Amino acid sequence: MSFYIKCYLSAFREHRHWTLIALVPVMLYLLVAAVRVDNFLITQDFTYSGEIRIAMSHRPVDTLTLDALLTDPDRLFLDTFALSQLQQRLEFQPQIHELPTSQGLKRLAHGSMHLSSRPDSRLRLTYTGSHVHIGETMVDFYSQLLVQRVEAGAARHSDTAAAPPSFKPVGPLTTTGVASLWSAERLPRAILVFVLSLLAVVLLIGILDLSDPSFKSERQIARYLDLPVLGSMPDARQLARHLEKTQD
Incomplete structure (x- = not known):
């Protein structure tokens, strides 16, 4: 040997x-x-006018201003009831083979979802990450949730003297593939x-x-x-x- x-x-x-x-x-x-698309940018824009109020799920009468939500968007993304509904929706998506756990979904919503203001009274909801089907589901879910919360907030904070607020999505959500030169x-x-x-x-x-x-x-x-x-x-x-x- x-x-x-x-x-x-x-x-x-x-x-x-x-x-x-x-x-x-x-x-x-x-x-x-480096040249392969491994990251996705999924967005949904909204237009709004008037005083936008967002209903809070854990308090039946309280509302949140749009500026306050923009300062801390996790109050929408990490809402316990919303995350539970999102988990159920992901389970019914046949394209998604590896479902995140409840804690994994919470980390994903915190790290990949963003809410920002745009020019001309626009709002943009954005997902940034590597899971295109999960990202599209999350953007669609939070878009519907945001519209529902705005409608509920308007009902809670109604003012007959002021013009009714307007909040609606602009077009369908868009998906853009991004190739990153390096990733850990x-x-x-x-x-x-x-x-x-x-x-x-x-x-x-x-x-x-x-x-x-x-x-x-x-x-x-x-x-x-x-x-x-x-x-x-x-x-x-x-x-x-x-x-x-x-x-x-």
Whole structure:
């Protein structure tokens, strides 16, 4: 066994520059990942006029101003009753194969959903993330929820002297694919690709060494010829390299 290990180590030292080949699959993976769409921007716009009030689910008579909601949109996204309804809606979506848990959905709503004001009295509801079907479901759900809460808020905070508020979506939701140059999620995959590539190169060196029919020791020569070996010449390549160094 030690003889074969020595032979392999000798072959590995001779072909160690081949290990650079292991970097090629990693570079190809990172290049393909950089140009592939792996992130999605899903938006829904609204127009509004008048004094917008949003009903609060946990208080039957309280309302929230639009400015207050824009300051803290999690009061809409992380509403316990809303998250429960959203979880049920996701369960009935056949395109979604991996459903997030209740805590995972809460983190997803907090990190991926955004509410911002736009010019010309517009409001934009946005999802940013890698799950297109989940994102479209979430934007559609929160759009309907926001309209319902505005209507309920107007009923709770009715003022006959003022003009009734207007709040409605503008067109369908839009989905845009985005290719990001780098993502931290790619690092574990890149490491795995590099390790597998390196193992493949190491295995290739071993196969080439085993398939080499040349003698690798005096002992092999003696066994093959059934004659004692009185001496051997050194490796000519090493001798040539040594001579070149001495001449320099």
